Amino acid sequence: MGSYDMLLKPLKIGSVTLKNRMVSAPTSCAELGPNERYSEDNYAYYKLKATGGCAMVVVGDVIVDNSTGRSHPQQVGLDDPGAIPYLVKMADTIHSGGALASVEIDHGGAMCDEDLIDREHAFGPSAMVDAWGDQIDEMTKDDMEYIARKFGEGAAIIKDCGFDMVMIHCGHGWLLHQFLSPLTNKRTDEFGGSIENRMRFPLMVVDSVRKAVGRNFPIDIRISGAERTPGGYGIEDGIRIAEMLDGKVDMIHVSAGTQYDPYSAVLMHPGIFQKPGENSNLAREIKKHVKTPVCSVGAFSDPDFMENFLEEGGADCIAMGRELLADPFFPKKVARGEIGKIRPCIRCGECQSGMMKNGCMRCTVNPLIGREDDFFHPIPVLKKRKVLIVGGGPGGMEAAIEAYNRGHEVVLCEKGSKLGGALYYADGADFKALMKQYRDSQIRKVQELPIKIRLNTCVDAKVVEEEKPDVMIIAVGAKPLILPVPGIKEGVEDGSILFGADITDNTPLGDNVVIIGGGLIGCETAVHTGRMGHHTTIIEMRDDVAVDCGRMHRLNLLHQMDVLDNLDKALGMACTKVEKGAVYAKDADGKEVRYPADTVILAAGLVSDTKTVDSLMGLVPETYIIGDAMRARKVGNATRDAYDAVVSMGM
Ligand SMILES: Cc1cc2nc3c(=O)[nH]c(=O)nc-3n(C[C@H](O)[C@H](O)[C@H](O)COP(=O)(O)O)c2cc1C
Incomplete structure (x- = not known):
């Protein structure tokens, strides 16, 4: 563990100053409130990120033109006048957590869903039938001028609503990126062919936004530094794109990949098989060619790695998406030197996969995600209890930490000789290193707290008689089928x-x-x-x-x-x-x-250890069964069950 002078150093972006170099990457909400307006849950979601100490929170995925730009149902539209008070409240909410507030403005282009737009077909740079069999229309110059104007109008609204910055989304396969990509731009006019021509429309958008917000309002632009897919553009074009933006915008935010290729979309959200800072080399290369501050994103969750990267001049600041879901307080923990207390993102992708599957965002390691308001309005503990937790795996450890933090007395019994339970699966392969890190950090937390740990202890009537708990939480896990x-x-x-x-x-x-x-x-x-x-x-x-x-x-x-x-x-x-x-x-x-x-x-597969569960039932009148002991599922279910049981037992 070193010092974090670079991560904690302020950074000037145009007319604003970031208090440190840790930024919350745009991560959209899983589910908006009625009529695509922000709900109280959405405010709490972004407020938690702000409260955790990052310098700026970017609200994800706001659409500049409802009639042509919506790619999925959960998007706020900037030309919906009814959305404005909600945006004002969002800016205020982020500010109340101590961060600067920005909004990512976007248009889905050829990726739009025909059912959500007023046109018969979505439009993009070139006519085509896409991979889903949908007809896409080619945009005319009038269409481009219209959309550029809408980006400008949208940015002006963002400024009026009290945000400190605006981010133009020019990456990841959405409309502006579709013009940059040889995969989607087949035009032969002045908007296709060379990278200079492919940049013409994105630059029209940048100019329109600048005209609308003025010189003193900072513009951030998110690009894919390379598409990382066969036939897509590489870092050479990424550098040219950045060079053409240099001086026109106030920050260049370098991500990677395109939604047009599933594996490229994986590399955009690096998982367990990818390396830390998976796309950081793209920002590093681009930074060598521009004067505008550069932000890097993708698989950053290790403060030492991040500090070195900034120190070596890889970028001017770092955005984090999933790490700030796993631990929104990452920046404050860095500032306070509490590195060992950081809860690492294990890059399991459950947050995003859940959004795609059922519109619900959950985090494997952070049970608060999906109910962030509990942080600001904690469910009261009406009764302090003595709790006996049976099983030192992921659910048992989370329950122990949560229970102690809520003021209960905790005894954690584990039949084996060490804590960790099913998380020992992480010892299997190098690609499970983050899971291992998570396991070890949970073990450390349990050991550092005044929690009574009894290893090599099979709980039975005798142990219950010794401990005399008010409550028992059974977290004995599952067995292989x-x-x-x-x-x-x-x-x-x-x-x-x-x-x-x-x-x-x-x-x-x-x-x-x-x-x-x-x-x-x-x-x-x-x-x-x-x-x-x-x-x-x-x-x-x-x-x-x-x-x-x-x-x-x-x-x-x-x-x-x-x-x-x-x-x-x-x-x-x-x-x-x-x-x-x-x-x-x-x-x-x-x-x-x-x-x-x-x-x-x-x-x-796994089956619950019902034999052990049955042997424990009835020993303590108030008993909760959590995690795999209830039903064999994922680690995230165990941590959420643990949270629920602890909240319930305090009632
Ligand atoms: C749940 C979730 C939602 C996201 N929503 C957006 C979004 O609305 N706009 C966007 O540009 N990127 C979005 N992203 C991508 C992130 O901004 C980020 O680029 C990506 O997760 C890689 O960074 P990370 O490794 O720090 O998570 C999202 C990612 C996740 C995990």
Whole structure:
């Protein structure tokens, strides 16, 4: 842990000063209130980011033209006069948390949803039928002038509403980026071809915004420094784009990728398989060519890494999206030197995957996301209790921390010799380093608090009698599902069959590895064994793998599997028998196939440890069952259950 002089150093952006160099990247709300206006939940969501100490909060994804620009239903439209009081309140709310406030203004262009706009077809730089089979119209020069004007009008509204800055979205595959990208811009007029021509329309927009807001109102522009996909533009064009913006805007915010390619969209939101600061080299290159301050974004969550990056001149400031969901107080913890208390984002992608799936944003490691108002209006603790927590895994540890923080007396019992439970899965492969970091930080927190920890303790009536708790929280987790298939139980008992969650770098594996079960654990284990050079076969009953994964992580995981040529997927195959040296499975027609197996790994799912739960029920009149002990699910369910139980027990 070093000092963080660079991260904490103020930065002048045009007429405003950032109090430090940590900025909240635009992350849109999962769900707006009625009529696409901000709700109290939306205010709390952004206020929490501001309160955590970042210098500026950027409100995500506000559309400049409702009639042509909406790409999904949850977008505020700037030309909706009814939205204005809500924007004014949003600026005030962010300011009340101590941060500067900015809004990202955008237009979806060819990505717009026909059902949400007034045109028959969405428009973009070039006519085409897109990957979803929708007809896209080519924009005329009049269309471009109209949209440039709308960007200007929208920016003026942002300024009037009391925001300190405006961000033009010129990246990620939305309208302005569609003009920059050779993938979507096929024009042969002065708006297509060379990068200078492709920049003509984005520059019309920048000029219009500048005219509307004046010289003294800072303009930030978000670009993709490279598209990171075959046929897309590379960093050379990214540099040219930035050079053409230099001096016209007050900050160049360098992201990466395009929504037009799923894996590029993954690299835009780097996951567990990508490196820290995955796209920082793009900002670094661009910064060498411009005088305008440069912001970098993407997989920043390590203060030391960030400090070094700024120190080396990689960028002038850093934006964080998911880390400020995992821990909105990251900037204040950096300022206070409380680095060990930072809750790391594990880049599981659940926040975004949830938004895509059901419009709800949740965070695996931060149970407050989705109910941020609880922070500002905490549910009162009416009764202080003594709580006995059974199980030191993710749910049990979160419950212990939460309960202590709410003033309860906590005893945490763990039957094993160490805390961490299911998070020991993180020891398996290098790509689980963030999960490991999260586990270790939770263990550290529990150990540092005055929580009574009893390791090697199986809770029973005697322990309950010793501790005399008011409340018990059962967090005993789940066990691997042992399929009722000949050879599996025997193999598990004699140790010849391993569990997916137990595989580490040191586990001896044979040449041919067969993994029974192609869910999240099976697939991640397959990437690990495949990368270690073992020929790996996944046997999965369903006709696809990783169906239990959130969308963002799944895209990433499938890509990592696809690039391994020693990994096979046997889909639609039900395991029938395991023998020494082979696993057998049959297809829907009953045809049996033999898979040679030097190592067999079982990853067929988890089932709650109901036997232990049953043995504990009735020992303490007020008892809560949380996490996998209730139903085998994800870590995020365990942390949220923990929070809920602790809040409930104080009532
Ligand atoms: C839940 C969520 C919502 C997002 N919403 C937006 C958005 O509205 N506009 C935008 O430009 N980027 C959006 N992003 C992308 C982030 O701004 C950021 O570029 C990306 O998450 C990579 O940064 P990170 O690794 O710090 O999360 C969103 C990302 C997430 C995770």
